[in-house]
Amino acid sequence: MHSVPYLSLITFLPILGMIIVLALPKTQGRAIKSLTLLITGIQVIIAIILLINYDYSLGGIFEQSSFQFVEKWRWIDIDGFSWLGKIKVDYFLGIDGISTPLLLLTAIVTFIATLSSWNINKSIKGYFALFLLLDTGMMGVFVALDFFLFYIFWELMLLPMYFLIGVWxxxxxEYAAIKFFLYTLLGSVFILIVMIGLYFSTQETLADGTRVFTFNILAMMDTNNFTPNGILSPLNPNNLRFIAYIALFAGFAIKIPMFPFHTWLPDAHVEAPTPISVILAGVLLKMGTYGILRISYPVFPEITKQLIWYIALFGMINIIYGALCAMAQRDFKKMIAYSSVSHMGYVLLGMASMNTLGISGAVLQMFNHGTITAMLFLIVGVLYDRTHTRDMxxxxxxxxxxxxxxxVVTVAFFAAIGLPSLSGFISEAFVFLGAFAxxxxxxxxxxxISGILLGAAYMLWALQRVYLGKLNEKWASLKDLTFREYAMFIPLALIIIFLGVYPSPMLDLMNSSVNSMVKFMADAQVIYSSFGGF
Amino acid sequence: MNIEQLISDLFYIKPEIAVAVTLVVIVVVDLIMGKNKKALPFISLVGLLIAGILVVQQFGTAKFVFKTSINSSLMAIDNFGSYFKIIVVVSSIFIVFFSLSSAEIKSTYARHGEYYSLIFGMILGMFFMVSAADLILIYLSMELLSLSSYVLAGFVKNSIRNSEASLKYVIYGGVSSGIMLFGISIIFGLTGSTNLYEINSLIQAQSFPSITLLLAGLFIIVGFGFKISAAPFHFWTPDVYEGAPIPITAFLSVASKAAGFAVLIRFIKVVFVDSVDVNGFWHLINVIDWKSIIILLSILTMTLGNFAALWQDNLKRMLAYSSIAHAGYMLLGVAVLSNEGIIAIMIYFIVYLFMNLGAFFVVMLVANEIGSEEIDDYKGLGRSIPLLGVALAIFLISLVGLPPTAGFIAKVALFIALIDANMIVVLVITILNTVVSVYYYIRILRNLYLVKVDEERPMLRINFLNKVFVLFLAVPLIVFGIYFTPIIDFAKYSLNILGL
Incomplete structure (x- = not known):
């Protein structure tokens, strides 16, 4: 039925765009921008096509048959020795209810960020080439189901991001870029170690009956695939699963960013150009939580269960600490950056609940936070473009x-506070309901929950300081939004209002997957407890 | 040993003969042609190609040649040796191309005959080194390599820097080869043999005083450690790499190091391994705890290399420390004492060849134009060298080991070997080292692209051929980073070390 490789298309279209951009002459700034807009526009269309053809009844998470738009072919195929086994790496893409919302989010946010990049004038060619490379990395992370592939996409984003922050x-x-780079690299090398450890602990059975080590994430979730002596196999009484879980979690937590690994975020945000801040907050932060849901949770269900209190604790710290930091800021952008820290705390808290409500809330919060924060950063950008200051x-x-x-600001701010009838409310409510249970x-x-209060406090205070009160004479000549800026804000505002009033489409989209995740985690407890030894 | 045997054995060292003949041809042509040296690089390339083809033909052969007694011979021709010969040949071809555009080497046009014949001297030394099965041959071939490289390091006579490098190289080299020779003599004194295979069966059969054996082993490692610039035998590396002409630096950092590793691996595997189990792990004869020694060396080497590189201002010197760090990573492949570790080293060397030569090549092209290798002089240069800048970024990213470059594959292969051997702590140390290394590699990219400069720098004129050439080094890194089946297959195929 799905003969068109939509997922490969949506992932690698930007690379094609990058090659064309590099081939275009430097002077063709407009053509380069239009091309990028076209590519990201096509991505949005593909995302919508995926959404239309999406089968809401399939759960995904742990079985390949219920993933959709699956593309799987052998990528690396090496016959080994008796002692090495065969090396097989698959090119394995597929989406389920957890990744589809994020894929959609990535398409939308990237499109909007392209619009917002219109006033980039410094080496346009380099900027858009890197931007498109970054786009491929982000899409790839959300569609990859093979750990090796996932890791490559994960790391692929690092370098473009370094340059996008560092040059523009x-x-x-310079400081912000290197800090971002070192922090995220440190996180991802931990992920790498765990990846290799899991590889040696999981053997997939091929069609001809031979068993080979595998990077397939889904195979890593199946307890039948564990090797007896793998260092991360529960069958091995001396396994290192606990340490590996912490390492993997830390790797993802740096990206979220979870307290105490969050210090790179304010620097990166403040220094990054507006569109890159939008992408960073809108998409990149979600990768941390997505990675936890996609890999940490189902691959290590028994340890997740042991640690949910700590996950919730860090969620709480993020919420409160982020909000308090946000309140103390004078720099508008830094305030928004800290508000992201706070809002990602909700995602952690929702995930810690391990029930349908909480996890739905977490995934929905990822989507909503993506749209709301994208809007907040655009808002700062609009003001900064006109006044060249961010001092509130x-x-x-x-x-x-x-x-x-x-x-527009009011819509975004109230959505961030979590006012009913705007999308932020639904996801926060779900998170709290789930976690409270x-x-x-x-x-x-x-x-x-006090985080909501703090959130309202810093947001309203900011609203008051910047937008209300007596007009500062210095800004008496500011112009209102341009057509391009309307084009950036309106789609986001519509999504925020729509999902606030009628969240069902999004919830339906993730429902089967969230249910199957919750069921899988619950079932896994029984299976893992039979292994004993932990 | 009869003469027919000798002649038929000569058949097995065709590649070595090809190199030696080329050396002679270069000397003769140089004499005949007088002032016109244009033909020399061409002859070198032809000689290298022939040698390369002969090496390729030799894949699959497994034979001891030049018997000295019933069960000992001078050389072991096997895939493992041929693999490293391929590395040497490929890097030599690149070096000849480098030399063609190096301003330093061009300035010595009148002595090009000497230059190319010395390069072939090095190649010949390395060829014998990687196949040698006898300590005496190992020593002789290493000396051939060393003596040629001492001269080449100081080849530009009127450059004080060159002469200083050469002198330091001679002194360190002389001392370490002396120590190594001492070690060999102790082994000979104990066992009465210099043949690696014979020593192996002797120390399996009878017990020797382990302290003496340990001492001898360590002394010999000093010699190998010098060649691969492992700490604490690395002191010459930064000075020589900084001082020597860039093509020679690049050559030393890749080919000479590869040969050093090959001989080190063969030495340990042949002399000290008792058996190889089904999982590919080596079981050592219980005399010297090589695992701990090499882990120690390797951690010391990589940490020292990485941390020292952080403070460097000269790019060549920084790359010297970086190459020390890489030697540290590769030593881990030896330390795991498994076939998988050796495969990892072999994969690492293919990748290392491209990325390290590439980095040096770009440094050389830029130095030709701006006359400096200082990292600060790279500020704002990114736009003046669009293609070279991107290529340099690829080389450096690959040196860090990030996907989608082949450097990542090399690192992963190594990490896989480490995890398979359950060396998690060592792995974590290595990984932290990698993170540290990002800082100094990225500093170059920072200077190229991020740093604002007051005035626009003029475009550098880079020869079209050199641009193509840079692509020849950069593109494989991306291709192998995404599709790495060929390099792993090649390494796997070449694993075979004669004897076990």
């Missing part, structure tokens, strides 16, 4: 001068 960023861009105390009364803009983390949940 603000005054302290330097503004005041902008609403008078830019009424439409302030209207679990006895173990109830206290943490109750404390976390």
């Amino acid at each position: 960023g603000g005054p302290r861009r 105390d330097a503004f005041g009364g902008i609403a008078v001068q830019m009424p439409v803009y302030t209207g 679990v006895d173990l983390i109830r206290v943490l949940t109750v404390i976390s």
Whole structure:
């Protein structure tokens, strides 16, 4: 039925675009921008086609048959010796209810970020080539089901991001870029170690009956595939699964970023150009939580179960600490950056609940946070473009001068606060309902709820300082939104309002998968407890 | 040993003969042609191609040649040796091309005959080194390699830097080869043999004083360690790499190191291994704890290389420390004492050849134009060398070991070997080292692209052929990074070390 390799298309289209961009002459700035817009536009269309053809009844998570748009062929095929086994790496793509919302999010955010990149004037060719490379990396992470492939896409994003922050960023861009690079690299090398450890602990049975080591993430979830002596195999009484889990989790946590690994984020955000901040907050942060859901959870269900209190604890710290930091900021962009830390805490808290409500809330929060934060960073960008300052105390009364803009701001701010009828409310409510239902983390949940209050405080305070009050005479000549800026804000605002009023489409999309994830985690407890020894 | 045997054995060292003949041809042509040296690089390339073809033909052969007694012979012709010969030949071909565009080498046009014949001297030394099965032959071939490279390191006579490098190289080299010879003499004194295979069966059969044996082993390792620039025998490396002409530096960093590794692996595997089990792990004869020694050396080497590289301002010197660090990583492949570790080293060397030669080549092309190798002089240069800049980025990223470059595959192969041998702590140390290394590699990219400069720098004029050539080094890194089946297959096929 799906003879068109949609997932490969959506992933590698940007690479094609990158090659064309590199071939175009430097002077063709407009053509390069239009081409990038076209490519990201096609990605949005493909994402919509995927959504239309998506079968809502299939769960995904752990069985290949219920993944959709699967593409699987052998990529590396080496016949080994008796002692090495065969080396097989698959090119294995597929989506389920966890990855589809994020794929959609990536397509939308990238498209909007391209629009927002329109006023980049410094080495346009390099910028858009790197931008498209980054795009491929992001798409790839969300569609890859082979750990090796996943890792390659994961690392592929590192370098473009380094240059995008480092070349097109603000005054302290060099520092921010290297900090981002070292931090994320440190995280990903931990992921690499665990990946290799899992490879030696999992053997897939091929069609001809031979068993080979595999990087297939789904095979790693199947307890029948464990080798007796693998260092990460539960069958091995001396296994290192606990340490590996911590390493893997830390690797993903750096990307989220989870306290205490969050310090790279404010620097990176403040220095990055607006479109890159949008991508960073809108998509990249989701990769951490996505990785935990896709890999840490189902591959290590028994350890996840042991650690949910700690996951919830870090979620709570993120929520409260992020909010308090946000409140203390004078720099508008830094405030938004810390608000991201706070909002990603909700995702962690929702995931820790391990029930349908909580995990649905977490995935929905990833999507909503992606759209809302993208909008918040665009808002800062609009103001910064016009005034070249981000000091919140330097503004005041902008609403008078830019009424439409302030209207947009209000939607985004209220969505971030979690006002009912806007999308942020639904996901936060789901997270809290889910987490509250679990006895173990109830206290943490109750404390976390105060984060909403703090969120309202810093958001409203910012709104007041920047947009309300008496107009600062310095800004008396500001112009309201341009057509291009409308084009950036309107789709995001519509999504936020739509999902706030009628979240069902998104919830239906993830429902089967979330259910199958919850069921899988519960079933796994029984199986793993039969192995004993942990 | 009769004469027919000798002649038929000569048949097995055709590649070595080809190299030796080329050396002679270069000397003769140089004499005949007088001032016109244009033909020399061409002859070198033809000689290398012939040698390369002969090496390829030899794949699959497994034979001891030049018997000295019933069960000992001078050389072992096997796939393992041929593999490293291929590495040497390919890097030599690149080096000849490098030399054609190097400003330093061009300045010595009148002495090109000497230059190319010395390069062939090095190649001949390395060819014998990787196949040698006898300590005396190992020593002689290493000396041939060393003596040729001492001269080449100081080849540009009027450059003080060159002479200093050469002198330091001679002193360190002389001392370490002396120590190595001492070690060999102790082994000979104990066992009465210099043949690796014979020593193996002797120390299996009877017990020797282990302290003496340990001492002898360590002394011999000093010689190998010098060649592969492992700490603490690395002191010459930064000075010589910085001082020597760039093509020679590049050659030393790849080919000479490859030969050093080949001989080190053969020495340990042949002399000290008792048996290889079904999982490919080696079981050592219980005399010297090579595993701990080499782990120690390797951690010391990589950590020292990486941390010292952080403070360097000269790019060549930085690459010297980086090559020390890489020697440390590769030593881990020996330390796991398994076939998988050896495969990892072999994969690493193919990749290392491209990325390290590539990095040096770009440094050389830039130095030709701006006359400097200081990292600070690279500030804002990114736009003046669009293609070279991107290529250099690929080389450096590959040296870090990030996907989608082949450097990642090399690192993963090594990590796989480590995890398979359950050496998790060592793996973590290695990985932290990799993270540290990012900082100094990325610093070059930072200077190229991120740093703002007050005035635009003029475009550098880079010869079209050189651009093509850079692509020849950069493109394989990406291709092998994405589709690495061929290099793994090649390494796997060449694993066969004669004897076990």
